[in-house]
Amino acid sequence: xxxxxxxxxxxxxxxxxxxxxxxxxxxxxxxxxxxxxxxxxxxxxxxxxxxxxxxxxxxxxxxxxxxxxxxxxxxxxxxxxxxxxxxxxxxxxxxxxx
Numbered sequence: 643x644x645x646x647x648x649x650x651x652x653x654x655x656x657x658x659x660x661x662x663x664x665x666x667x668x669x670x671x672x673x674x675x676x677x678x679x680x681x682x683x684x685x686x687x688x689x690x691x692x693x694x695x696x697x698x699x700x701x702x703x704x705x706x707x708x709x710x711x712x713x714x715x716x717x718x719x720x721x722x723x724x725x726x727x728x729x730x731x732x733x734x735x736x737x738x739x740x
Contacts, residue, residue: 643675645687647718651694654710684725691722
């Protein structure tokens with residue numbers, strides 16, 4: 643599955659010397675790709691981006707002054723939120739205030 647933000651994250655991890663994370667990211671993506679036929683492509687992308695967001699939060703704590711980490715975290719968070727919104731169930735009209 644092609645998720646450009648994951649490739650950016652792996653590149654950043656290599657640049658930061660966090661090579662062990664690259665293997666973990668690859669493993670997580672591979673596990674989720676197996677679920678694509680059952681859950682759907684966009685659902686799996688949300689899951690993968692959520693994982694990437696968690697990795698980036700950890701990296702931000704470890705490298706608080708690194709602009710690359712902050713920038714990629716913002717990008718991943720925004721994209722995950724956009725895809726996640728597609729899976730939210732609309733509120734029934736009974737709950738809408740008039």
